[in-house]
Amino acid sequence: MRSMTTRREFLTKGLTILAAGATAPMFLTRTALALNNPWDIGLTAAAAGRPDWPTLVVVQMGGGNDGLNTVVPFVHDEYYRARPKLAVPQQQVLRLTDELGLHPALKALKGAYDDGRLAVVQGVGYPNPNRSHFRSMEIWETADPAGTGPKSGWLGRLFDSECPDCGSSTGMTLSPEMPLAMQGNSPRTVAVADIARFGFHPVQGAGPHEIEAFRRLIQPVPGEEPLVDFLSHTEMNALVAAADLQKLAGRLAQDAGAGYPNDPFAQKLRIVAELIAAGSPTRVYFVGLGGFDTHVTQAGRHDRLLESLGGGLGAFLTDLKVKGLQDKVLLMTFSEFGRRVAENASGGTDHGTAAPMLLVGGQVKPGVHGVHPSLTDLDQGDLKYQIDFRSVYSTVLEQWLGVPSAPILGGKFDPLDVIKPHVAATVGG
Amino acid sequence: MSGALEPFVPTPSDPWDARKAAHLLRRAGFGPLPDEVTRAVAAGFDGAVDALFAFPAEPAAPPAFEDVRAAEQQLDSTLDSLRAAHEPINLKTHPELRDMYQQVGQQHGRALVAVAAWWLDRMASGPAPLQEKLVLFWHGHFTSAFADVHDAIAMFNQNQLFRRHAAGNFQHLLDGVARDPAMLLYLNNDENRKGHPNENWARELMELFTMGIGHYTEPDVKESARAWTGWSLQEFRPGDGRRTFAFRPLIHDDGPKTFLGQTGRWDGGDIMRIILAQDATPRFLAGKLAAYFVSPAPQVPLVDAMAGMLRANGYELAPVLQAVFRSRAFYQPDVALTQVKGPVEFAVGAVRHLGMTAPDWVRVYQAAGAMGQRLFFPPTVAGWHAGTLWMNAGTVFARADLAAALLSGRLGAVDDGAFPTLDAVAARLLARPLPPQRRATLAQAAGGRASKEAVHLVMTLPEYQVA
Numbered sequence: 001m002r003s004m005t006t007r008r009e010f011l012t013k014g015l016t017i018l019a020a021g022a023t024a025p026m027f028l029t030r031t032a033l034a035l036n037n038p039w040d041i042g043l044t045a046a047a048a049g050r051p052d053w054p055t056l057v058v059v060q061m062g063g064g065n066d067g068l069n070t071v072v073p074f075v076h077d078e079y080y081r082a083r084p085k086l087a088v089p090q091q092q093v094l095r096l097t098d099e100l101g102l103h104p105a106l107k108a109l110k111g112a113y114d115d116g117r118l119a120v121v122q123g124v125g126y127p128n129p130n131r132s133h134f135r136s137m138e139i140w141e142t143a144d145p146a147g148t149g150p151k152s153g154w155l156g157r158l159f160d161s162e163c164p165d166c167g168s169s170t171g172m173t174l175s176p177e178m179p180l181a182m183q184g185n186s187p188r189t190v191a192v193a194d195i196a197r198f199g200f201h202p203v204q205g206a207g208p209h210e211i212e213a214f215r216r217l218i219q220p221v222p223g224e225e226p227l228v229d230f231l232s233h234t235e236m237n238a239l240v241a242a243a244d245l246q247k248l249a250g251r252l253a254q255d256a257g258a259g260y261p262n263d264p265f266a267q268k269l270r271i272v273a274e275l276i277a278a279g280s281p282t283r284v285y286f287v288g289l290g291g292f293d294t295h296v297t298q299a300g301r302h303d304r305l306l307e308s309l310g311g312g313l314g315a316f317l318t319d320l321k322v323k324g325l326q327d328k329v330l331l332m333t334f335s336e337f338g339r340r341v342a343e344n345a346s347g348g349t350d351h352g353t354a355a356p357m358l359l360v361g362g363q364v365k366p367g368v369h370g371v372h373p374s375l376t377d378l379d380q381g382d383l384k385y386q387i388d389f390r391s392v393y394s395t396v397l398e399q400w401l402g403v404p405s406a407p408i409l410g411g412k413f414d415p416l417d418v419i420k421p422h423v424a425a426t427v428g429g
Numbered sequence: 430m431s432g433a434l435e436p437f438v439p440t441p442s443d444p445w446d447a448r449k450a451a452h453l454l455r456r457a458g459f460g461p462l463p464d465e466v467t468r469a470v471a472a473g474f475d476g477a478v479d480a481l482f483a484f485p486a487e488p489a490a491p492p493a494f495e496d497v498r499a500a501e502q503q504l505d506s507t508l509d510s511l512r513a514a515h516e517p518i519n520l521k522t523h524p525e526l527r528d529m530y531q532q533v534g535q536q537h538g539r540a541l542v543a544v545a546a547w548w549l550d551r552m553a554s555g556p557a558p559l560q561e562k563l564v565l566f567w568h569g570h571f572t573s574a575f576a577d578v579h580d581a582i583a584m585f586n587q588n589q590l591f592r593r594h595a596a597g598n599f600q601h602l603l604d605g606v607a608r609d610p611a612m613l614l615y616l617n618n619d620e621n622r623k624g625h626p627n628e629n630w631a632r633e634l635m636e637l638f639t640m641g642i643g644h645y646t647e648p649d650v651k652e653s654a655r656a657w658t659g660w661s662l663q664e665f666r667p668g669d670g671r672r673t674f675a676f677r678p679l680i681h682d683d684g685p686k687t688f689l690g691q692t693g694r695w696d697g698g699d700i701m702r703i704i705l706a707q708d709a710t711p712r713f714l715a716g717k718l719a720a721y722f723v724s725p726a727p728q729v730p731l732v733d734a735m736a737g738m739l740r741a742n743g744y745e746l747a748p749v750l751q752a753v754f755r756s757r758a759f760y761q762p763d764v765a766l767t768q769v770k771g772p773v774e775f776a777v778g779a780v781r782h783l784g785m786t787a788p789d790w791v792r793v794y795q796a797a798g799a800m801g802q803r804l805f806f807p808p809t810v811a812g813w814h815a816g817t818l819w820m821n822a823g824t825v826f827a828r829a830d831l832a833a834a835l836l837s838g839r840l841g842a843v844d845d846g847a848f849p850t851l852d853a854v855a856a857r858l859l860a861r862p863l864p865p866q867r868r869a870t871l872a873q874a875a876g877g878r879a880s881k882e883a884v885h886l887v888m889t890l891p892e893y894q895v896a
Contacts, residue, residue: 130629131617132577132616132617132629133576133577134574134576134577134615134809134810135629135810137809138809138810147632147636148642151809151811151814168821168822169822176798176799176823176827177798177801177803177808178801178821178823180808180809183814183818189821190821190822190823191801191821191823191824192823193799193823198823198826199826200826200829200889201826201829201830201833202833202882202885203832203833203836203837203881203882203884203885204833204836204837204881205880205881205882206880206881206882206885209874210874210882210885210886213870213871213873213874213875213882213886214829214886214889216870216874217867217870217871217874217886217889217890218889218890218891219866221864221866221867224864225766225767225895227766227767227768227769227817227895228766228891228892228895229891230817231769231820231891231892231894231895232891234817234820234821234822234825235825235889235891237822238821238822238823238825238826241822242822242826296520296530297520297527346520347520347521380625
């Protein structure tokens, strides 16, 4: 109930200072709505360490990850013929099935696979693939390949449709910039570049009392212009989000060091695990890992990137298990595209199309799902996608988060069978 | 002229005064200062509007490109000599090339930051704030991102293109953009070839740059893409300088196309001509200009009147902008304080309000990025989501952090003399008087003094975020 306490504290302090007649803060007016909305965690929060809601962690592999060297089709001669320099030698592949195996840098994920915590969805893409980074990223983040819908993110629309009254940290990205995927109609997502610094900082020479002055100054004033009134509420909600995070940050310090590698990606996942464990109201986290645009000298670079990915995910999974959270968290990776089947003349690979997505957590149906795209029946040298990425999104939305996906994705996409049925939530409507 | 663009005529009972002048300068520039408002009042209404449009000659490039060119020349001459010796160009046999490629990349990255700093400085203290505000508008309209273009000089040249046509003629601007190397790279029209059309530019041209969605069909996009084949860049040749626009007939599809109901052997130029003749185009452009300069959701009659002027004047931009700034509607209460300052506008205005003449613009640039607007890195081809979407819990604090950093003096000297009293702070920084409660709370918190804390608090107020 800690978030509620924060809000109550805020209200008590705020309202006693306020002159009578001030407009009520946004979260007071939305309390009635929130009572019937299981999404509004901020007002229905469970105890620390035992979140009662499923949490989603989205990992973006920016630049276009080489799917063929991530999940390697090691029995196919075509793969070795197309990649005389870059192919992963058969004996180094960490075998998942008779046909496919992981890159040797993904040892931790092989462990997760053996433990039943990794699902690989093969050949994910979309029709008429676009090979521009920005356009394809935009397609994945808006879930709108035709580009005819609103320029908002699919997670932003999730918050818009399921949680119109949620607090300002329902979605969180651990970066200074809000990804398009999280952008919706109103601010329910928070970009936290540095969790320790997130909050209002007094100017040099002023003390903490400036924060209290700020709190009092931004109280809405009756009869205010609508925009200024909106900003008053946004600033007040920001203070609430900061107070929430500050309390969590206190717990983070006591809970450090679960064997995470010392690189930025793994450290972000560490913070995510600790926030979840601390009872954060955040439902969806977004973490980026960049540098996958391996046009030249891919060999060493891609190995290091996958080591970073595997090391981070492995430590995250171990940490979740230790914290008893592995059944509450689903992690999903995506990248704007895979890479061309044939390596190029510069020891790299060019922009391609379909690639695997990884789903990680205690409640996935482990295994390799779908059929590997043909290595001979290509479209302009690229793999033909087997599964529309929006089917993966609809799976996550309906079976993990328990919300109807059609309004968010602009249509019905058949979910996949990759989440254990006893957790798959029923969707009304 | 009557209707939505009916001119404002100052009268003794409704004069051209400081409130109106400050509103004009805020919208047409970045954080006006009291003496600038005073001068605009003294210049009279017509004089104040005319002064906004006195744009200077094109500025010279900032001295940021010498290192880029040196790194490129070193790489090019090495490649040349390898070719002359008939050696394969291969990073394995010539590992020194890798360092050279990296050098080129790093120098472009550094130069880009220098260009951003140079541009921010022009916004803050250049001779024509409106021109720079329009360059910022066009940068968010005709987006190109350095992350895809990888060429700081091309990004600068695009920035100069926007400056050259800032309030000029939209047809000329559009034509320049269609041939602009950064745009050709960003939307991949350099790869748009006969038989292998790339629709990226053809689509965004209609959707985001001219007509808006709903006024064309998918077949129109496909046919347009065919017409744009061959609008590309020169073949890359080492030592040949930057790749400039080149029409390449060999990859152009010169067959007949049917575009927006008209059939012919269309080329890119024909597509632009047909698009500019559509009713949707001046309306779309007028709507975006009105949302930027007037209100986020502008009145339909205003947009219609602006679109009519664009059409009547052959897409000349200055007349319609002048008509807006001279209109009675522009000075009405439903227009004032309806805009959320964008991060760049906030940052540049803050620097000006604090009387800083030579701040650390690189840090300011980074701070604007933390607030959600990193120049030359628009988040998508659709540009930045403006208005209330600028503000979330993270960006609220990022704004407060920049204000604190500026006030600390670490990013450059602050003119403390600009803030003699608390009321002077409010008058200099805010678009309207503080409500009595806030004035009292502020006075109590700051002990009645115009301390740095008081200035910081004013800069974090909701009313400081609006224009």
